[in-house]
Amino acid sequence: MDLLHLPFILKDTPLFNKAVIIPINFVALALVISVVNHRKESNSKPKIFILMTFIMLLWVDFAYLARVFGLYPDIAEIFLRIVWFVIPLSFYLIYLVSVHLTEQERKFKSLSYVLFVLSVALGLIAGIVNPQGEQLIPFLVGVLVLVAFTFYCVLKPKVSQPIAVFLFGVVTFFTANIIFNFIFPIFLQFSEGYYLGDYSTIFLLGFTAYAMLKLEAFDFRTFTAEIFTIIILSIQFTKLFFNNSPAETAIDLGVFISMVVFGVLLIRSVNKEVQERLKTQFLAGQLRELDARKDEFLSIATHELRAPMTAIKGYLSMLLDGDAGQLSPDAITFIKVMESSTDRLIRLVNNMLNIARIEQGRQVYQMGLVNLAAVVKSAFEEFQLDAKKKNLSYTLELQPDLDDRIYADLDRIHEVVGNLMSNGLKYTDQGSVAVRLFQPNKGIVRFEVTDSGMGIAPIDQTKIFQKYFRVEERMERKTGTGLGLYISKVLIEKFSGKIGFNSQIGKGSTFWFELPVAEKIENKPKVLV
Template sequence: MNVILQSLGNLRDLPMPTFNKIAIIVINFVAVSLVLTVLNHNKLKDRKSQIFVLMGISMLGWVDFAYLARIFGRMPEISIIFLKIAWLSTPFVFFFTYMTSTLLAREGKQNKIITISLLVVAIILGIATAFTNLTIAGIKYTNGILDIVYGNGFFPYLGGVFIMMFFTLAPLVRTKIQSKSKFFLIGVIIFYIMNLAFNITLPVFFHITNLYFLGDYSTIFLLGFTMYAILRHELFEIKVFATEALTLILWSILFIKIFFSQNLTQISIDSFVFALTIVFGILLIRSVRNEIKQREKLEELNKKIEELDKRKDEFLNVAAHELRAPMTAIKGYLSMLSEGDAGKLTPTQTDFLNEATNGNDRLIRLVNNMLNISRIEEGRMTYEMGDINLSEIVKIVHDDYLHEAKEKNLVLNLEVPRDVKDKVYVDKDRIFEVVSNLLSNAIKYTDKGSINIKLRNQDQKIIVEVEDTGPGISESDQQKLFQKFYRTESAVGKAKGTGLGLYVSRLLVEKFRGEIGVKSQTGQGSTFWFKLPLKS
């Protein structure tokens, strides 16, 4: 115990360190810069900005006037005025720290009674300190060290400060130290510990006052961590703050370096570098601001595009639903006419009826594709999964399109090896749509020649290939062919299409754990294929 007391006694003989003068410049520069940054961006439009600015001002009042009180220690009349102003500011630092605590912990929903009560406490403590001798009875300046003579109201003053400290920590503890308040809590703890050590314990109980400034300067930790916590969780809309903060730190270092220059030449060089850095720093900040503004405009445009895309999908979905019922009815009546239910048809009438049937079938496929896209993308598609023989589905699709191929004088072949394994686990109707989309496209874009449908096995998978003698597809188009609403340039204007069939086919095949693709060269036809895993 004696060793501890002796060590504490030795602290009294330590001179005021050199960094004391440097620290006051840095603290002022950083604090003023942060406050001006907030003012520049927010213009005190919201409560967060007001609280932070008032905290910064009260901190500067505390630190600066406490420093001036030590500087003018040999002039007691002036020194005590500065000291009382510093102590007047102190309760408000703790009050605005409390306000920031409630802001971070509960997003501004403070208990009004507690807030008003603590504000009244801060005002009373400030007035009592400034206009009476209850808190500070006087000062003594001995051997370059400023000692404070405490009044009878000093301990009530401490009590009021401790109450504010308690209510500052309470909401942070209640939030179980979430990430939003963690960094602020670190700053508060450092601030409190340093104040308890250097502003209360050492000067009051051990009469060591030459280290008082360390407690005062701990405000920079509180200010810095507070700003970081606010910015990290976007309580200020300051997108460019990181650039400004780094620039300000660089300016601070270069500015301080000027005062440590050894000669006029070095001062001139450092001053020139400092001025140059200011110019480039301002240009950098402006550049970042412009970039962020452009990014915000781009984000806004993207949101509008997404909204338009959503409305477009909703429109297509509604239109598809409204079209499906009448087209199904039309298909039924056309089928009845083709079967002679309304009387015998002439060959010309039969040709016209077949054309109408084919056109109606294309519209039905289009509507089905539109509905499928909407359901798949929104996760509303229902699948009736089961084991099927894929060759049977392909045979049905082949037979359905025989007439359409014949009308274009195309030869439609189906090649199914006898020993092919074709049992797969899929939705029967959905895989029918995939095969139908591939064969429909082949007939649509092939003017002469043939179309071959082939089935074969490869590595425990079944592969379906639709090979045509059409115009072929370029490599650049092949990379985009399975995208939504994409059509090759050669197809546009030649045959009606929406660019939905292959997109829907890709979604469905991938749903069944398969793959889909195309092999083609311009002028040499195309082969569209998909493969599915066999049912084990």
């Protein structure tokens, strides 16, 4: 049998139709696959888009087949009746997409049911009657009702850029179909341009998919890979119908199959990467939420602990002062241990509150001129007893003629100086702790604490200023909260300075910070948040 002489072969169909109908189906398939791959479970937009694409392909393909089977009127009429049935459903689904893209499905729920009944009724009547000529006018009026409500739903809310793109596709599709499928055939008796109306479907589907992409119904990278791959495949597949020899067809078929394999592998690779990224983003969002809840809990808990801890410290001081009577030496020793532990708990509570205030943007800084040398001397005296208990060499060196005026919060800078001195003494069991304050250059004042302690391992040095990180975790010590250096870094940077350290295992560490020397402060704020 010679297939070239059968009436349904495309040889008598215009070349434009041959070249376009297959790519249209491939591109529509690409859009559907993209939506299927990226649809979100709670998102109804992709499902409606898939249904709209399917119905429109029935319209385009069966209209095409009706003309291909033109020599068989009975078969062609069946195809045309299918076309008449799906046309109103296509316009209804366009309306439904417009409702869901603008997030108005609940508002127009009742209207959607009414228009669904109208579209099904129109489709059934048209499919049975197969309207011709002036019989098309009532059918056209019903379709225009669906069109009018589509524009009403799109234009009623504020039109965003994605919705404007969708609207452009709708206008292009409606205009092409009204001109080439209704006005020309009815009033001008010209039906040769029908395919321009049918094939405008691709504009509607493409612009709708773009709008859904911008509204995050599916991922851009995978979408692009799939569309690109299937368009290339459609071009290669179309080429099979224009070969002049079986050898060329066989070669092109082999190329097409290879491209399908590689295209599938490419899409899977990109889709896997996208899914991993989305999973990572989801987990990161959960971690941020948990971190925020943790910070909120710590803020509330530490705030509630502060008042009773202060009361305990006050009563312990009263006991040591003899307000409750003479105490035995053992009792005094016990109470001093309790007082020391209470001081440590208060520092912990204060650190927690500081962290909460800083990270929530509620920390208030009382800014002003601060004599840094006076702060250093005061803090140095506070730790004299600690150094004496460990029999350490504890020295303070101040540069003569030092210009130590800085612009900062007095209490907060005292806290930073105390943190660095405390760490130096804590991690030094023998040897020395040397404190220095000097100017490396005219506009900068530098504070240093150098100890002969254990030093910091390279693996820990990148984490030393992180919140809750403690070097002693590696050394089986359980003192400290891991907040002191983190708070110190935040505060120094708040005061326009920088902080750092140098350390070697077994040779000790030097922690330092630098702050700019204050000049005139008339125009500087007295309070910072």
